[in-house]
Amino acid sequence: MFSTKFALGSKSVLGFAIALAVCRLGVPQDDPQDHDHDHAHEDEGAQAGAPPKNRLVVPMEELTPLPVPDELPDEIKTVVAELAKEGVTVDFAAKKVEVRGIVLLDKMNAGYPIEYLLVTSGGFTHEALGLVRCTPSKLNAAFLAFGMVPGKSVQYKQREPLPPLEKIQSGEEREFDVFAPQGEVMDVFVRWTDAEGHERMHPIEDLLVYLTNGQAIPRRGFVYIGSRFQKVLVGTKREERFMADVEGNILSLYLAGSGNCLFDPNSLEGAEGSIYDVNSALCPPRGTPVTYVFQRR
Numbered sequence: 001m002f003s004t005k006f007a008l009g010s011k012s013v014l015g016f017a018i019a020l021a022v023c024r025l026g027v028p029q030d031d032p033q034d035h036d037h038d039h040a041h042e043d044e045g046a047q048a049g050a051p052p053k054n055r056l057v058v059p060m061e062e063l064t065p066l067p068v069p070d071e072l073p074d075e076i077k078t079v080v081a082e083l084a085k086e087g088v089t090v091d092f093a094a095k096k097v098e099v100r101g102i103v104l105l106d107k108m109n110a111g112y113p114i115e116y117l118l119v120t121s122g123g124f125t126h127e128a129l130g131l132v133r134c135t136p137s138k139l140n141a142a143f144l145a146f147g148m149v150p151g152k153s154v155q156y157k158q159r160e161p162l163p164p165l166e167k168i169q170s171g172e173e174r175e176f177d178v179f180a181p182q183g184e185v186m187d188v189f190v191r192w193t194d195a196e197g198h199e200r201m202h203p204i205e206d207l208l209v210y211l212t213n214g215q216a217i218p219r220r221g222f223v224y225i226g227s228r229f230q231k232v233l234v235g236t237k238r239e240e241r242f243m244a245d246v247e248g249n250i251l252s253l254y255l256a257g258s259g260n261c262l263f264d265p266n267s268l269e270g271a272e273g274s275i276y277d278v279n280s281a282l283c284p285p286r287g288t289p290v291t292y293v294f295q296r297r
Contacts, residue, residue, distance in 0.1 A: 054104065054125035056287055058133040061087040061100050068092060072145060079141045086134040090142045095296035097142050101132035103192075106286045107278050113211060114276045115254035116261075117188070117204055118292060123248030129207060129278065130190070130292060136244035140226055140262055146296060150226025151183015153259035154271060178271050181223040181255070181264040188222055188251065188263075189293040192284050200284075204251075204292070207283045208276045216279060221297070222251060222263040 065084035068077045069092055080090045087100030105114065109126050116128040125131065156176045163173035191201040203219045210217060227244035234241070243260035244250060252261040255270035269275065284290060 054121070054131070056102060056104060056131060057121065058087070058100070058102050058131055059289065060133075063087060063089055063100075065089065066091050066093075076141070076145045079138055079145070083134060083138050083142060086138070087132070088134045088139065088142070090145070092146070095146055097139070097294040099132050099134055099139070099292045099294070101130050101290055101292055103284050103286055103288045103290055104128050104131040105278055106283045107280050113274045114208060114278060115274070116249050116252055118249075118251035120248040120250070122246075123250070128249075129204070129283075130290065132250070132292065136227065136248070136250050136262060137242040139250070140242075140244065143224060143226070143262070143294075148184055148224050148226075148296070151181060151223050153225050153264050154181050154255040154257045154268070155179040156257050178255075178268055180268045181225065181266065183223045183225065185221040185223055185266050185297055186263065187219075187295045187297060189295065190290050191293060192288055192290040194284070201293075202282065207279050208253075209279045211275055211277050214277075217269075217276065218267075220266040223266050225259050225261060225264050227262055228259050 063084045065080045066089050068080050068090075072092075083090060089098045091097070099118075101118070104119075104125060105128065108114070112127045114127055114129055116124050118130045118132055119125055119128040120132060120134070120136065156178055158176055159174070162168070162175060167173040168175050188204045189201055190204050190207060191199065194200050205217050205219045208217050209215060227242055229240050230243050230246075231238045231240050232243075232246055243258070244262055247260055249261050251263045253265055253270050253276055255264060255268070264270065
């Protein structure tokens with residue numbers, strides 16, 4: 001991972017960080033991905049019990065980029081212009097980013113709970129609420145340009161001494177201590193036009209419910225992690241790539257501890273996994289065009 005501890009007022013340092021992010025981009029989202037990460041959905045439909053493969057695509061929508069402050073380096077202006085071609089606007093005045101996309105799932109897919117909120121076409125589409133077509137590393141560059149500093153994903157540390165084996169097996173105690181993600185929190189909203197032509201906007205958490213009781217989940221926001229760089233197999237060589245580009249996952253509910261997504265939940269709930277379903281009473285129908293709004297607090 002490149003260093004992100006820079007001052008927003010330093011054009012040279014910020015420009016270097018953004019240029020580094022752009023020049024080390026992962027694979028384009030619409031291109032075949034050749035790497036050794038185990039996508040659970042790569043052969044969807046090819047194996048018995050596998051979830052249906054996603055066939056939806058986000059419509060192409062090229063937007064007009066919003067102004068970039070003069071004091072920011074040219075590298076940022078380049079990224080903002082490229083994001084606009086991918087359906088993303090970066091509003092420096094309001095410190096928010098708006099991403100065009102669609103609703104991918106309006107109910108659980110083949111029994112798979114919702115574990116990701118936003119993915120690209122190369123992500124875990126069988127268990128994600130929303131689909132976007134922007135390049136995650138470029139999106140991450142916009143957050144860096146806001147002056148945000150990537151935090152830490154969930155940490156799992158083995159307990160010493162270990163609890164008695166029988167208590168671990170019974171579920172009374174855990175083998176690991178779990179530490180929640182740490183870092184700056186952003187709120188994420190979903191905006192769409194309903195069937196009556198009215199504009200609707202809700203925190204993205206409102207579109208989810210607990211599997212156990214059907215209640216909406218709390219509005220906690222999401223911790224900015226910023227993904228990371230790692231060497232992966234590309235063809236016959238190992239090359240360093242931005243993992244959110246490689247995996248295609250942007251906004252996570254499941255706390256895997258890898259730090260590969262741009263955002264983790266602001267909670268330890270994701271450590272349990274498999275606990276969320278779509279709030280079908282509120283969520284727009286599958287395929288509905290929506291805008292995902294990332295708002296800095």
